[in-house]
Every structure is written in structure tokens, then in C-alpha cells.
Amino acid sequence: GQTTIIRGDNIRTAVTAVLPHSGNLYREKVPGAIFVGNGFGKLAGSTQVDEMGNIETPILLTSTTSVPRAADALISYMLALPGNEDVLSINPVVGETNDGDLNDIRGRNITPDDVFAAVNNAKVGPVEEGNVGAGTGTVVFGWKGGIGTSSRRLPANLGGYTVGVLVQTNFGGVLTIAGAPVGQELGQYYLRQELQQAGSGKDKADGSCMIVVATDAPLDARNLKRLAARALLGVARTGGSASNGSGDYAIAFSTAPQARIHANDKALTRNVEVMTNDAMSPLFLAAIEATEEAVYNSMFKATTMTGNGHTVEALPIEKTVKMLKEHRVIK
Numbered sequence: 001g002q003t004t005i006i007r008g009d010n011i012r013t014a015v016t017a018v019l020p021h022s023g024n025l026y027r028e029k030v031p032g033a034i035f036v037g038n039g040f041g042k043l044a045g046s047t048q049v050d051e052m053g054n055i056e057t058p059i060l061l062t063s064t065t066s067v068p069r070a071a072d073a074l075i076s077y078m079l080a081l082p083g084n085e086d087v088l089s090i091n092p093v094v095g096e097t098n099d100g101d102l103n104d105i106r107g108r109n110i111t112p113d114d115v116f117a118a119v120n121n122a123k124v125g126p127v128e129e130g131n132v133g134a135g136t137g138t139v140v141f142g143w144k145g146g147i148g149t150s151s152r153r154l155p156a157n158l159g160g161y162t163v164g165v166l167v168q169t170n171f172g173g174v175l176t177i178a179g180a181p182v183g184q185e186l187g188q189y190y191l192r193q194e195l196q197q198a199g200s201g202k203d204k205a206d207g208s209c210m211i212v213v214a215t216d217a218p219l220d221a222r223n224l225k226r227l228a229a230r231a232l233l234g235v236a237r238t239g240g241s242a243s244n245g246s247g248d249y250a251i252a253f254s255t256a257p258q259a260r261i262h263a264n265d266k267a268l269t270r271n272v273e274v275m276t277n278d279a280m281s282p283l284f285l286a287a288i289e290a291t292e293e294a295v296y297n298s299m300f301k302a303t304t305m306t307g308n309g310h311t312v313e314a315l316p317i318e319k320t321v322k323m324l325k326e327h328r329v330i331k
Contacts, residue, residue, distance in 0.1 A: 001122030002133030002147070003114045010104040012307035015070060016133035016147060017118040018059040018166060018212050020253050021260075024081050026090065029054040029261040032253040033225035037232040041208055041247020044071045045093040053221025054261050055253050057092050058119050061134035061168045061210050064098040066110035073115035095249060097170035097208035099137030102307035127166065130301030137307060138170035139207065140298065141239065142188045143315040144305055145169035148298025152286035159279070161217035163286040165231065169298040171207035171248070173241035177296060180327040182320055183239060190241060206245030209235055209295075213287055218256035220274045228252035230284040234291025250291075 004014045020030040032055035034046050044067055049055060057078055062070045074092040078084060099105060118133070127149045129135075135146030151164040172190050175183030183189035190205045211231045219227065228250035235248065242248050259272055275283075304314045324330045 001118045001120065002128060003118040003121070004132050004136050005109060005114065006136065010308045011107065011109050012103040012137035012305060013063045013066065013099055013109055014133045014136040015110060015114050015118040016061040016135070016166070016168065017115070017122055018214070019119065019122045020055060020214065020255055024083050025058065026056045026078055026081070026087060027083055027263045029056045029263070030253045030255065031219060031221050031224055031259050031261070032251065033221045033228055035225055035228035035232065035250045035252070037235070037248030037250070038242045038244070038246050040245050041096065041249055042067045043095045043247070043249050045091045048091040049093065055093055057090060058122070059212055059251055060092070060094040060115065060118070062094065062096055062110055063103060063105055063134070063137070064096045064100070065105050065108045067094050067096050069108060069110050070094045070115050073112035076112060077116060077119055093251065095168070095210040095251065097134070097138055097168050097210060097247065099170065100308070101137070101139055101310050102305055102312060103137035104308055129297050131303055131305055134168045134210070135298060135302070137305070138168060139312050140169040140171055140295070141173060141175040141183055143299060144302035144312045146298045146302040148294040148296070148301065150290040150293035150297060152290045154282050154286060158282045159217060161215060161283065163283055163290055164214045165287065165290040165294045166212045167291065167294040167298055168210040169295055171209045171235070171240050171246050172205040172243065173239040176237070176239040177320070177324060178329040180324055180329050182323055185323055186316065186319065205241050205243035208247035209240060211235070211250040211291060213250055213252040214255060215252070215283065216255050217283055218259045218272070218274045219254045220259070223275065223277070223280055224252040224254060226280060227283055227287050230287040231291040234288040235295060237288070237292045238295045
């Protein structure tokens with residue numbers, strides 16, 4: 001679910017919520033893991049996920065300075081759920097990117113109602129992409145970024161499992177699409193000014209990329225972390241540089257019902273069938289490809305935006321398509 005906030009000349013921000021399932025996530029936690037590509041970020045809840053190997057709330061993405069407010073609202077949402085009357089601890093998972101170019105980030109314009117709306121509006125099916133939700137004010141490779149999604153399904157003889165990816169793109173580098181040097185040929189890429197003494201320097205390397213990886217494959221936290229790590233390889237394929245000031249995180253979870261952790265289960269042991277290490281490689285490739293494509297979708301769906309005294313142009317689609325044809329990436 002997503003809430004998009006575009007107000008006046010300076011507010012361009014929002015919330016995106018990912019719900020691993022439609023039930024009470026505290027009572028039915030999902031196996032989860034986080035991989036840190038570059039840790040210049042404010043991902044709330046990460047240490048408990050690392051320690052316990054599960055996720056017990058919806059996953060929120062928002063603006064950097066709004067993380068505490070979003071986390072507080074998410075705690076309120078979880079405490080109010082029927083069945084949680086005796087809960088004394090909640091681990092809200094909230095990621096962010098810095099939308100300060102287009103948004104009055106110091107205003108911290110997220111409200112509890114924005115969070116509740118994003119969570120309550122969540123539904124199964126295609127996800128709106130581009131300038132929506134947590135991608136409203138983001139910038140990627142110097143062009144307008146946003147929310148992007150993609151997925152891959154394994155063939156039946158490999159389990160038939162699906163890997164779905166959602167990205168919040170707000171990073172820099174040298175845009176590359178399926179191997180074609182799009183950023184270089186469009187004259188906008190990291191270090192152009194230093195290398196050629198030309199260009200506007202719009203493409204700063206610093207920024208962030210939040211990635212959420214979901215799969216119905218029955219995975220434990222250890223293999224989910226391995227899966228999350230592959231998502232960052234997908235970002236690298238697009239030309240992302242994971243710069244010093246970039247917060248690049250992948251959050252992975254499994255929706256397999258048999259893998260859920262039930263809060264009321266006080267047994268000393270659990271017997272759960274999970275995929276073996278040897279079965280992971282096809283899922284790894286699926287995560288890489290889906291992440292790469294999700295980044296592209298975030299750009300192709302985004303439109304030019306003005307806010308906070310800045311204008312960020314959308315990727316020039318016609319020029320890009322022409323370039324991809326010249327490089328025989330598409331026909």
C-alpha cells in the first residue's frame with residue numbers, strides 16, 4: 001500500500017508499506033533477513049531482525065527524517081490489532097532514502113494517518129510505480145527515481161517459486177541498461193565533471209536504494225540473507241556504485257505458510273522443511289534479474305517533478321529506447 005503526499009511547492013514525500021501476509025504479523029511472524037550493501041542509512045529494526053531471523057510488522061519505506069515518526073505510527077498500528085492486547089514489545093521495520101532535493105525533508109511531513117493509510121490500502125496485485133509512495137521525491141542517476149517492481153517465477157521442475165522485488169531508487173552511478181551505456185551516451189553520469197570537465201554534475205553518487213525481496217519459497221533466515229545479498233548485484237548491473245554516502249539495504253522474507261513463526265508456539269523444537277543450499281542458485285538469479293528490472297521500471301514509470309526549489313527531469317524515454325535499439329538490446 002502507498003500514500004503519496006504532494007502539497008504546495010515544497011512537500012514531495014510519502015510512505016510505502018509492504019505486508020508479508022494479511023494476518024497479524026506479530027502473532028504469525030515471517031522468516032526474514034537484511035543484507036547491508038553500504039550502511040549509510042537509518043533502517044529501523046534491523047538488529048532484531050538479524051538476531052531473531054524474523055519480521056513481525058509491515059515493512060515501511062519513507063523519507064530519512066520521517067523514520068522515527070513512521071516507526072512510532074507502526075507501533076501504534078500493531079498494538080491496536082486484535083490479539084495484541086498483551087504485547088509489550090514491537091520491532092518496527094522502517095527503511096528510508098533521502099528525498100531532500102525535491103522535498104522539505106526538515107519538515108518531517110509524515111503523519112500517523114499517512115502510515116495507517118499505506119498499511120490499510122495494501123492489496124494483492126500490480127503495484128503502482130514511479131512518483132508514488134516512498135518514491136515520490138527520489139532521484140536516481142540524476143533522473144527522477146521512484147518505486148519500481150518486478151518478479152521472476154522459477155519453472156515447475158525447480159519448484160515453481162516466485163521472487164518479487166520492490167525498490168525505492170535514490171542513488172547514483174553510471175546508468176547501464178542491459179549492458180548499454182545509457183548514462184554515458186546521454187551525458188549524465190557520476191564523475192563526468194571530473195573526467196571531462198563537462199556536464200552539470202546532476203548525477204551525484206550518494207543516495208540510497210531500499211530493496212524488499214519477497215518469495216514464496218520456504219527459506220530460513222540464513223538463506224534469506226543470502227538471497228538479499230544477490231539483490232544488490234542487481235543494483236550493480238544497473239550501474240549503481242554503492243557510494244560512501246549511500247544507504248543500500250535489501251530486506252528479504254518468505255511468505256511460505258509453513259515457515260511462519262507463531263507467537264503462541266512455546267515448543268522447544270520446530271520441524272520445518274526449508275530449501276537446501278544446493279537449491280538456492282536459481283532463486284539467486286531470480287533476485288538479481290528482478291532487482292535490475294525493478295530499478296529500470298522505477299525510472300521508466302517516473303515523470304519530471306518540481307519541488308523544494310528543484311526540478312528533476314524524467315529519463316528521456318524516446319532517446320533511451322533509440323539507444324537500446326542501436327545497442328541491439330531491444331528490437
